Amino acid sequence: MANLSIPSIRERLFNTSRHEQTTQRSSNPFAASTFKGNVLTADVFESSTKQNQPTFTGKLKASTFVGSISGIGERFQHMIDSVVKFGVRVKESVVNSWNKLEGIEISFNPLKERMTSTYNHAKEMLTTPISEMFSTGISSKQVAKMADMTEARQLLKDNLALWEAAA
Amino acid sequence: MTITVDKKTVKNVTNIIEGLGQNPNSESVVILEDIGTNSKVDSIRELTCRALVKRNEHDSLKVVITNKGKGINDMSTIVAMSTINELLALDDKTEAMKVLTDTVEMHSDEEVRDNARSVKALMALS
Numbered sequence: 001m002a003n004l005s006i007p008s009i010r011e012r013l014f015n016t017s018r019h020e021q022t023t024q025r026s027s028n029p030f031a032a033s034t035f036k037g038n039v040l041t042a043d044v045f046e047s048s049t050k051q052n053q054p055t056f057t058g059k060l061k062a063s064t065f066v067g068s069i070s071g072i073g074e075r076f077q078h079m080i081d082s083v084v085k086f087g088v089r090v091k092e093s094v095v096n097s098w099n100k101l102e103g104i105e106i107s108f109n110p111l112k113e114r115m116t117s118t119y120n121h122a123k124e125m126l127t128t129p130i131s132e133m134f135s136t137g138i139s140s141k142q143v144a145k146m147a148d149m150t151e152a153r154q155l156l157k158d159n160l161a162l163w164e165a166a167a
Numbered sequence: 168m169t170i171t172v173d174k175k176t177v178k179n180v181t182n183i184i185e186g187l188g189q190n191p192n193s194e195s196v197v198i199l200e201d202i203g204t205n206s207k208v209d210s211i212r213e214l215t216c217r218a219l220v221k222r223n224e225h226d227s228l229k230v231v232i233t234n235k236g237k238g239i240n241d242m243s244t245i246v247a248m249s250t251i252n253e254l255l256a257l258d259d260k261t262e263a264m265k266v267l268t269d270t271v272e273m274h275s276d277e278e279v280r281d282n283a284r285s286v287k288a289l290m291a292l293s
Contacts (some may be wrong), residue, residue, distance in 0.1 A: 025250040054229020138179045149194040152187060156202050159180045161212060167208050 181214060188218030193226065202232045202286060203258040204237045212237075213246045220263075228266045232283060239282050251286055257292050264290060 098119065138155070146152045184203060186193040196219065203215025216238045219227040231238025231250050238250045254263050267290070270283035 059292055077286035137175055138182050138186075140182040140189065143183050144189035146186070146190060147192070149198065152183075152190070152195065153198045153202065154182075156187065156198060157184055158181050159176060160202060160206055160208075162176045163172050163211060164206065164263055166176065166209055 178194060180211065182283075184211075184214045186219045188222050188227075195228065196222070196224070196227045199227075200237075204230065204234070209246055210226070210242065213249045216246060216250040217223050217253045220257065221251060223257060223259060224263060225266065227261055228263050232266050232286075233279065235279055239286055240279055250272055251289065255285060255290060262288055270288045 139161075143152060143155070168285050175287065184199065187199050199215050200220055203218075204212055206212050206215070216231050219238070222228075231254075234240065236242060239247050239254070241247045243252070254260075257263055262286065267283045267287040269289060271280055274280045
């Protein structure tokens with residue numbers, strides 16, 4: 001039951017500072033209004049400022065983290081795709097160059113021979129195992145293809161002499 | 168005796184011997200017999216004998232089966248056993264069996280004949 005005594009009404013009319021103190025905490029613009037003599041102190045309206053500042057807690061935080069990871073993955077995928085595309089372009093370029101070279105009629109034969117031998121050499125290099133490419137020693141393939149047997153005999157003799165001298 | 172042969176030399180000699188074993192020129196068998204099987208180093212003789220067996224030709228097999236002091240008749244057990252092992256590992260043993268039979272039947276040296284007979288028996292069982 002509202003207190004309707006004269007002093008209390010007077011106090012409400014002329015001394016509002018006490019009520020203002022209670023309503024200042026609220027962001028509700030109608031909080032200062034009275035309804036049947038009662039002050040609405042509760043903030044029943046959603047703050048507009050709160051909506052614009054989402055808090056990074058719980059699921060929201062997790063989803064943001066997952067989103068960032070998937071973003072990195074995509075970026076890596078793009079990088080890899082770029083590298084693959086570059087490789088394909090280089091390969092196509094080489095193949096096209098060779099096809100053009102084949103198509104062009106070169107009247108200067110030594111140049112054509114030179115270019116062909118360079119290409120064949122590069123092809124041979126690509127098919128040679130890396131271990132053999134960097135090895136400076138004698139390979140069994142070389143000896144197996146040797147036509148000069150005097151040279152082969154000397155080669156074996158020299159290398160056996162090295163081994164026997166050390167033994 | 169400690170052997171201090173560098174790896175490069177070993178690799179080179181191994182490759183040369185293997186290469187000569189694969190070389191289609193028949194002169195390579197003569198080179199291997201003259202130089203490889205007469206080496207003072209057991210490992211070199213072993214490598215040579217194995218290359219000659221792998222070649223699986225009449226002339227190369229004759230070197231390691233019929234010669235006293237070479238191949239299966241080598242003074243070094245390691246060399247002799249390696250040669251026998253390589254003979255047993257051959258996919259096509261026809262030529263080796265032929266040479267062994269000829270040696271058992273016709274060789275002048277009794278020890279060589281006995282060795283050939285033993286190896287032949289082993290090959291027949293394998």
